[in-house]
Amino acid sequence: MKKELSKLYEPSQVEDRIYDFWQKGGYFHAKIDKNKTPYTIVIPPPNITGQLHMGHALDETLQDILIRWKRMSGYCTLWLPGTDHAAIATESKIVEAMRKEGLTKEEIGRDAFMNRAWEWKAQYGGRIVEQLKKLGSSCDWERERFTMDEGCSDAVNEVFVKYYEKGLIYRGERMINWCPHCVTSLSDAEVTFEEQAGHFWHLRYPFSDGSGYVELATTRPETLLGDTAVAVNPNDPRYKDIIGKTLTLPLVGREIPVIADDYVETDFGTGVVKITPAHDPNDFEVGRRHGLEVINVMTDDAKITDDYPAYAGMDRYEARKKIVEDLEKGGFLVRTEDHVHNVGTCYRCGTTVEPRVSTQWFVKMQPLVQPAVDAVKEGKTRFVPERFDKIYFHWLENIRDWCISRQIWWGHQIPAFYCDDCGEMTVTKEKSAVCPKCGKPMRRDPDTLDTWFSSALWPFSTLGWPEKTEDLEYFYPTNTLVTGYDIIFFWVIRMMFSGLENMGEVPFDTVLIHGLVRDSQGRKMSKSLGNGIDPLEIIDKYGADALRFMLVTGNAPGNDMRFIEEKVRASRNFANKLWNAARFIMMNLPDGFTADELPEVLSAEDKWIVSGLNRLAGEVNQNLEAFELGVAVSKLYDFIWDVYCDWYIELAKPRINAGGDTALNAQKVLVWVMKGILRLLHPFMPYITEEIWQALVDDGSAIIVSSFPVYDEKLDFAADEERFGKIIAAIKAVRAVRSGMNVPPSVKAKLYIETSEPQAFEAGKMFFMRLASASDVEISEKWDIPDSVTAVTDSARIFIPLADIVDVEKELARLDKEKKAVQKDLDFLGGKLNNPGFLAKAPEKLVAAEREKLAKAQEKMDRINESIAALKK
């Protein structure tokens, strides 16, 4: 007994029910029999436990489409769960929450803090995971936590110690990026440069001997407090004589030298630069070359230190203002000009980064980079689309050592230990250490690792490495990584070199890159603009299927897309169309209908639709193979709506009304094609296809584990397809003529079809009745019907006698217009076929096709001429 579909398609109800069904049936996770099936792993993107945003919905959708397709194609898919990459953001959220309770992390201590963090993550992360499942994702909070916590910490320690022993990790004092808001160091990748309007303050520094001033310009006057020199270019004739002289630093009174360094450009500004080694990366290098003192003038949160009582405790911008005032008062300010410059900001919080000298841990990149470059050059891993390998190469070729230590608590603590007594340091996998020199207990480095350090190990750490597990053996290297282009630097590159270094093989063979989802005006969605759109609101309104469908429609890999609600509505309408088509089929099925196969005898229109579906299946597979998801989706859309619904179902109606075997055959084909459509569409619209499938098939099977259709040579009826296309063309021509004369469908007219292939049209008689408002149809090789309009195709002339409304003048004008259009074709094709170059060089197949087109156009022209002649008479 077949089930019923509700009259109204209500996405949320369907999706809730199906979600529940999959959940209970354990369908969210593929069951893998390693001995039998090929496999694939699709790696999901990071930030699972961050806010669920549209970009994330896109990640999930693309992965899930690939997974469902692979699974239905006989592959099993292992989808590695997500992990947390928002350590800094997470920490600040927890700190903030604690502050409201009047607590600080220092007060409650590290262990309690971590517990708090885990509680918070479990709640927040768990909720996000539930939300992702609404999109069809198979992520899982327990596994999630595993990848972050106990599961991967062994791997992290293992790699850290190994790198350290190989000299790939070192600790040292360097200029690093510091975020005063997050109070931690950042890697180069975590700094975003932003153009900001600022000022250029021209200052003068007096010579200590009272012999005048040098003039220089700065964008950051507050760093003056830390100046330890002023530099000029050694070849600058203007300043030759002052090199080696001494200046008195305004407001501070410190004596600083004038030094010569190539770094200074003679044609920029005044050609004089103040040198602040502690607060500028270039100045740091200059200072190093000249043995200058490094004077740090700021605290961790970018306030002036107590060494400068006049400014102590002021934040850097406050101090800037005050210092400019004081400079002006002292006569040191020459002038101020507007200036736009690039300022580094923290990619998490947007705070301006303070370059700062401090002691941090670094990964030495040079030795790790080459294999990662080679792997892509040799095609072991490829980017889709390919152009992203340029970004990849460029980054790797210009990479600098990676600062991996962070001054936060939420993260993996660095496995290094210090002896406070004798200053000894050890790096070890153990949880505690005793000083090898003096035997005293050692203190663990309070810093944690950059969250991307552990993420980089993910393709193997989640499979059990460093243990030699069966999973690791079987699943590494994995297949496809799906991620946005903004994640290439953070994650893709680091997984590449980490995989190659630790496993000796690339972590995945393909990286599918997608673009960003922007708002309807093309702006990046952001919290500050408030233009972000919550995927869940959209899902509530239109359904997860509609959102998924919209996210892949009309989008090419790597390109950004705009989020336009009308597009989601269009997708929902498409789902509704499918729903209603299914409803129509089911309401016309006889009780106890179980047929699963095509009828033995296929009619012309049956072959037409079956052949079309078969070709579609082949193309969709090809497109998915090439990651052309958008192309696949639009082909499905066109076939389902335009071919199946608008034509085949309409063609089937008169057959169903006819009853008997005619009806039964039509029903069999309707169901058979619908089942093919549902399976092809399932990866893109999982919920609705599952719902319809279960209502239609009703044998306890689930579409999620059904098989994906493939091209079948036996079902290719190209010739029949073409033949039936003539009937469709004729019906369209009749409709166009009638519509042009504003004849409503309720006004029926007899049709006289003139054609050289009467038997082909004989089969379509009832379709003309139904779809071309014909009261009757007569077919012959020759007709001459006066007082009628004619619809002309390349294979037929159809007379529509509408004596009352035929306007000879209008009809002539219409035919003339059509004649001109066909003449254009004839000219074009004729010109082409008379071109010796074309005949000589174009492929034979093409020439033949063009000849055929020409013949058809000529035939059509003859028919038009005949009609015109008759009308004139």
Place this chain on the structure above:
RNA sequence: GGGAGCAUAGCUCAGCUGGGAGAGCGUCUGCCCUACAAGCAGAGGGUCAUAGGUUCGAGCCCUAUUGUUCCCACCA
């Protein structure tokens, strides 16, 4: 300063290795024909940014130009 993307119908975008320009939305006309008005049938609408070049043939390949977006880069 270096690199990349984009520029196609009123709007948002497809267009796979070069073989007579497509979709959705919007517009206009006519239809509630018992699956669907979240629909059906028609129609209109494009010198594929500009200028050259390669080719029998260019939206697609090459060169230059313009506009636009993004990434990278330590110019005070």
